[in-house]
Amino acid sequence: MRTRVTYPYEIKMKAVQLRLEGVPCKVVMEELNIRNKTQIETWLRWYKQGEFHRFKQPVGKQYTYGKGPEYETDFQRLEMENKFLKQQIEVLKKYEGIGKEVVGQAAVELVELLKVDIPIKRICMYLGIPRSTYYRWKWKSINPNSKHKLEQRIGELCKTNKYRYGYRKITALIRMEQVVNQKVVQRIMQKYGWQCRVKVKKRKKTGQPYHVADNLLNRNFTANKPLEKLVTDITYLPFGNKQLYLSSILDVYNGEIIAFTIDSKQDTTLVLDTLSQLGDIPVGCILHSDQGSVYTSADYQKAIKGKGITMSMSRKGTPADNACIESFHASLKSETFYLDRLTCTTTAIVEQTVRDYISYYNNIRIQTKLNNQSPINYRKLVG
Template identity: 25%
Template sequence: MSVLNYLVALIDRHGFSILNKSYITYSAEFKEQAIRRVIVNHESLYSVALDLGLKSPGILFNWVRSYKENGYNVIIKPKGRPRHESQKQADQAGKSPLKARKPSLTPSELKTYYRERICKKIARLSQPKEQEPKAEEIAAAVTQLRRELKVSVTFILETINANPDLPHMSRSNYYYTINKKDKDAKNQPLMTLIRKIYEDNKHHYGYRRVAQTIQNLDIKVNHKKIQRLMTKMKLYGIRIKGWRKYNSYRGSQGPIKPDLIRRNFFSILPDRKWYSDVTEFKLNGQKTYLSPIIDGCTQEIISYTISRSPNLKQTMDMVDLAWLKNHGVEQSMSRKGNSLDDGLMEGFFGILKREMFYGFEKNFKNLTELEQAIREYIDYYNNERIKIKLKGLAPIKYRELVLS
């Protein structure tokens, strides 16, 4: 609740006169009652402050904090100017009339409150990821609770281990965990570089391509080390979803042309084998179609067209007229309905959709934004996205290497 909203609610509850009151001194009994409502009765701090007419919920927050810091005692602060050193010495000798009040909560109430706080904090460790937290996370939470509640480690661990729904930890394991040295402290510069590469490539890279990118920078590092560090930092590349066998529409077939490739997609030199196909994108009940050409050597996208209608026939007619007859290019046709015969192109479609479309549909308001994202991804794919099979280079860089 913001300060403005609180003031509006305060005026609505108590009227404008509540703001005209001068400085108010609250008694210890008044503070105890307010604190007890928050800690023991579990009432909202804001609602209690509003009900009591406090001008700010921060007043009650400070009472509760001071109450905990002083061993769950309400302390009455002395008024006026600070006392002289001699007066302080006299107070220490037992002559001060101001004494800390006795705890307002019974030992049983305090233990119940402590246990609730402990269980609530440890349970939160498992909520974001829905899996058992690591020993380091549990030990850090225990240490924090020990400082906040001023209770023993034994009490905290006994509370945790008595609850079957919470992860357990022994006393020896706790001290072993907090005292062991972080073996990756010296790897912080490398971990920073890993995160930068991971973020720059929009979380597409797994540990293999991150390792290859680092090795391309002339930094010698084992890929297993990169895998361990990425797991520790919870950095995971986008994974392939479960796939199903794809069968395209066979339709009516004209004259059958020979399959010259026979799934031997690789070429030693660029521009010797090209592959093309059409894939469909569905967004908000509308469709757009991508028809690229991929090179069998560099695996770069040579060219592509994007259309709102499936015009593969027009594209192939254009290729037939422009290239096949005038440049001695032979046409090879895969069997209809068998995507494996065009595996290189289908592989690119899978990478494309996995890394920029599947799961990201809500990022695109319309087909225009989607089509622009496809263009940007193809540029990234050609110029930046490394491939292990291409000696850890992007397709365009691999072309330059082959032709050099």
């Protein structure tokens, strides 16, 4: 049977002091020759609960008895309370990255916890802060329009949208709840590094120079009604077990993806499948693309004419002529695969990620040019 070890009062208090200063349990045990880590945790719990009388009690059943006299004199009680509160606030200040606002919040929580037994004036005196400062911190913590609450809300919105939004869109979302200045939102996002993630810039291959149609779109990316101007393109999806390709068609009117196809082959069948998803097309509809071989092929041109669509093509080596669809494909990759580091995954996950993002892009993701509405919501509101 193991012999029960008794530790003197000085050892117990020294162990508690070291733990409050952030010294690891293992180091405390080695330095003070303490056998059990649980023993140190018990002493620390007593100290935080103000049960100082237990440190001088012997081992055994006495621990379960009544509290008994906590302090020999009032001076001893005040001295222990003072030491306890000062150590608490010092520990809070030692956390890396903690600022005045966080210390203020911690002080308010500490006062709220102890004010049942100790007057607020005395607690503030122990903490070394004026009582007016405590009430100011408390007012900020409960005021819904305080800077702290605003920072929390901005952080929640940035995290919810996976840091895809810049300060303008975050401001638009905040303004649905309260009045806020755009520059204030910008400063807060810069302070905590919540800005929109920078897109990885890539230059798309220009394709074949074979001329089939003029550049009728001429970078005029505005439309007065749905299905008036469409743009299409193919992008690579090199994130799975095999190379995949995404062919998509975007309506310039509201930026909605109205058709898309994912396949492992970049051939005419890929673009024909995407084109077949279009329903009734109004007269005069323009479909713009680059001069890739799939778009200049005879089968594709025949399908375009069969739907009564007017074909438009970018100039050679000028991806900016098709900027709308280029921007969408860049957003898709930067806000999913690059942001979530899905650069090496399965083919099924790649396909599902693209489908989920297109649904999110059409139904949820707001756009500044659409008066901070999603493409489908904008079409419903205006239409």
